[in-house]
Amino acid sequence: MPSISLPSLTRRSLLGGLAATSALVVLHPFAARAQANQAHLRIMETTDIHVHVLPYDYYGDKPNDTMGLARTASLIDSIRAEAGNSMLIDNGDFLQGNPMGDYIAYERGMKEGDQHPIIQAMNVLGYDAGTLGNHEFNYGLDFMFKVLGGAGFPYVCANLAKGMLASDPKQDELFFKPYVILEKQIRDGSGAESPVKVGFIGFVPPQIMVWDAKHLEGKAQTRDIVDAAKAWVPVMKEEGADIIIALSHSGIDGSGMSERMENASLYLAGVNGIDAVFTGHQHLVFPGPKDFEGIAGADAERGTLMGKPAVMAGFWGSHMGLIDFLLEKDGNGWKIVDFTTEARPIYHRDEDRKVVADVKDKPEVTAAVKEEHEATLAYVRRPVGKTSAPLYSYFALVADDPSVQIVSNAQTWYIKDMLKDGEYRDLPVLSAAAPFKAGGRGGAEYYTDVPAGDIAIKNVADLYLYPNTVQAVLISGEQVRNWLEMSAGMFNQIEPGAKDAPLLNTSFPSYNYDIIDGVTYQIDLSQPARFDKDGQLVNPDAHRIIDLQFEGKPIDPAQKFVVATNNYRAGGGGKFPEIAGDKVIFVAPDTNRDVIVRYIVEQGTINPSADANWSFKPMAGTTAIFESGPKGRTYVADIKGAKIEEAGDGAEGFAKFRLVL
Template sequence: MSSLIDFHPMSRRAFLGGFAATTALITLHPFAVRANGNANQAHLRLMETTDIHVNVMPYDYYADKPNDTMGLARTASIIDQIRAEAGNSMLVDNGDLLQGNPMGDYMAYKKGMKAGDLHPVIKAMNVLGYDCGTVGNHEFNYGLDFLFNTLGGANFPIVCANLTKGELAADPKQDALHFKPYAIIEKTIKDGGGAESAIKVGFIGFVPPQIMVWDQKNLYGKAHTRDIVEAARAWVPVMKEEGADIVIALSHSGIDGHGLTERMENASLYLAGVEGIDAVFTGHQHLVFPGPKDFVDVPGADPVKGTLLGKPAVMAGFWGSHMGLIDLLLEKDGSGWKILDFTCEARPIYHRDDARKIVANVGDKAEVVASVEPEHKATLDYVRTPVGKTSAPLYSYFALVADDPSVQIVSNAQTWYIRDMLKDGPHKDLPILSAAAPFKAGGRGGAEYYTDVPAGDIAIKNVADLYLYPNTVQAVVITGEQVKNWLEMSAGIFNQIVAGAQDASLINPDFPSYNYDVIDGVTYQIDLSKPAKYDKDGKAVHPETSRIVNLQFGGKPIEPGGKFLVVTNNYRAGGGGKFPEIGADKVVFVGPDTNRDVIVRYIVEQGTINPSADANWSFVPMAGTTATFETGPKGRDYAAAVKGARIEDAGDGAEGFAKFRLILG
């Protein structure tokens, strides 16, 4: 592939059909009509992108093929339409720009970023004319120097009110911040009478406080974080005092209705309750709000109207899948403006037709495509570089229901690495275990979101596909009892199943697959007839239960007080995922290498790898019982080869997935 034609997936006929359908929708928003002729009213449209994760192009670098479900170049193509519907508009981004696909790794590890360089994501955003942005947790994955060199090229302000340079001050307003806490942008808008008038729109940004755990290696001694709601309560009154007519929160934090807690990760619901905040753009969870599926049971959230505690809010998916829209009908109140009415929408860039195929709603925006062409081509060359061979396919279609080759190869590489690194250290005689999770296992990513590498050459793109994140290797020393509880936490991904049930639902969709750790080096079974000991947040909801049975090392039951060295990544070792008793105090080794680099080195040394799973875990048999789960339809090619589980095709699932039956008897 040598030209931009390579990643343009739409035929001329398909594009023209989609474009005609889209442009036919360009009509004035009802607020624009309502304000027409009224000199003291105006319509303002606020647009959001969030969780782009370097996906500028509609291209899946892992699969090395176009993909119509992603790409800022696609989201961008509807901006002109959206602006035309409104007249007055502003565009913001809600963070997680810089990490998430091989273009991000290429820029960080191969090309690098010096002061004055322009990152392709920033190039694209400058083309589109963003008004403001904030940072997400993944902005810190490559270190602060990379972060500031990259964001320094933005032609718009970046705000964050809860990221400090050091320890927290007694008064949040005295914190020494890495970014300005807010920006008040004076925008000229045209009112319903055709006259121009100024409005002061304030934007304030927030990042999850947990970055201090997730990126400790990059932030320790260089940064600190304050609770989101606490920071908002301090700074929003200041924004009002400085004349902000309306205040918009750019919250790289999701929606959680279980009650406000200190330093909570997903605080957007309670952020909306802060006096003075008028609207909330949210993200981080890779979900859609408003919409028919997500957050339907969250108290205080209205996923039909799009409100959090009565205030307008939007979460615009991920990877450019949606454009978030908050439309405000404004009324002049004395010398300022107030919100009279609002609507909220998350507008998608694609849909599925009756045949369940993905259909693009829009084409690429040419100016965005052109802005990143050099980096796109360089990334293609980078990801196609071979590093070795695999004697068998690597796939993750069944990673949640059976021991899996894509997880197995990660554990093989981690074990190989840590054995060499600690061979002369004080922990050299401890039994070595390896914890690894499937990162691409469908879910929110869709029916195509799986690892699928055929036997033969392995390129860098395949390694990046196996291990999505630039985590670094760490190891912890824990007891046999803590190993068991680690597995108990992981087993929370499964629903409880009554013996004799037919086609019971197997997977809890609220439990993220990246927290389903398989621990290699031990053998064990999972008893689905028992309730989960821990919920997805690590709370012991059934402390008396035990799903993990027959846990053995070397063919013998594990002693609760025995010591084990478990190799994992910095996220898990530092407490990420809230696994019981796993945290920085247990860490005995902090590696200089990323897990991905370790996998590459392992493959290079082996030449040809054998990724066959060793079936070290399975479900306890349950006579006459079956359960169903969904996976990618291409899993049908591998179902017969799955070790340690009896699986049969059960037809089609929802939204492009295939359904399979797990026979537990």
């Protein structure tokens, strides 16, 4: 497709011109200016819905205005009204990802004739085509096919096969049609109607064979995304497709093309014959100002990959992806003469960073899943396991803590299972986790507090506030030490012999105070912080982390360790020294919350008791003061590895406690 210049129509001016109110719909400029033998075609994308049909956080058991296909559906109505002609596609990861998905898969099941709530909603909205994401396989092939049997539109996937008998992808025995060519009647600028043949070809990350080996091993195989495209796109051309659209459940990675690449959409766009790419999988937004700037071949302002229009529409229904084409008759077919791209959100944040919904629910979608929503609420409020001890975070910053311990236990369990058959299977696995609810600006009630006994899925929100995904990094023993040195910036330096010195550095966020399980260590508060808040070495001679041991012996600075963490930390969040994307060896398809839930279900009864693998170095005659929630007084006697005393009332509802060093 030739490169198109847009002297009179920029994306910025387009976004400004598309402002619409309930009383007025502004036509897209292509629809307004199309002449005879010209037509506007808009293709709309949803991606990574993860069963978020409604704007509701089942973990927190409360509404959430940043998500929900029911909200995106309201956008669809107005977006269709702006367009001369339109089509709607889904780009995968719709079947798993929140408690409604788990409820259907594990509790209600799928009998013959049943419709999954996500499919019910999609059928209401009139999708034209869809492809698969990696999470479609999380519940097994049989379940997936039962769900897809209820869809009122075709699914395509060109790189998933039952068997591969040759090097030619066209010889594969595929589970789905690799592509579909839909003939759509479109109206041109003069009002005349004629058909355009739009081809959709779908792709799934080849890594599903690792992520869901228990469901797919011996039953399925995957091919490289770009190789499959090079094989099938010419066939689509031969069959008369006017436009070829890639539905790529694969992200954008500019690090260079490699075999069986997970995030291959940039290089997929370079395949001759593909006219546009809808992407997903990474839960990011393209085009946009921040997520993909600086990648060669990707224009994050205009929304192109290799010069071709491309969109990634966020996740959980947060955005609607739009690619608009101005088509022109070319003999008996159509060709693209212009395009624009956009990822349109369902909400914005006001000056105080509060979420403001831009659209309301679409009643038809809400009604379609009412029964399943109510059943899911009962499900998340019902116990899924037990905890043998309370889960609380009142002292997470001053002693090894049960709320952080259970997160580490789950992460270690998960990563060991994920890596057990790969090249890292013989390396020791550590786990880094931080307390999220630890008072501070959240107030005196902002703490985890789950009593011993039954534990429900929604309690996981108390353990893990953020929708992070699990990742693992490969680092040395010396880098483990520096990770902990950075974490120790949580504390003020304390002079030996000081009485009731302030303990906590109030400018240090609790979510950056990582405890690393699998090693033992002490923190020497008499030392200054080795690193500043930006991870810069400011006190080269300072070493707060002392007696760091692995398996009872001093840690070897050169030994290699796998550390389970989250995507925020592994990607450089918090500016920890030498911890960044280049250390990542495993990117999980699962959120940390989901892993914790699965761990609880498998264990039946969890034991969150902290193992006291870290403590402060004793300092004779020294005490320090910190604040926590007053309910923490209940648990003072249970704290391991630290001597804590009540010290009266603090400000704004907090209680004071004394750490005896």
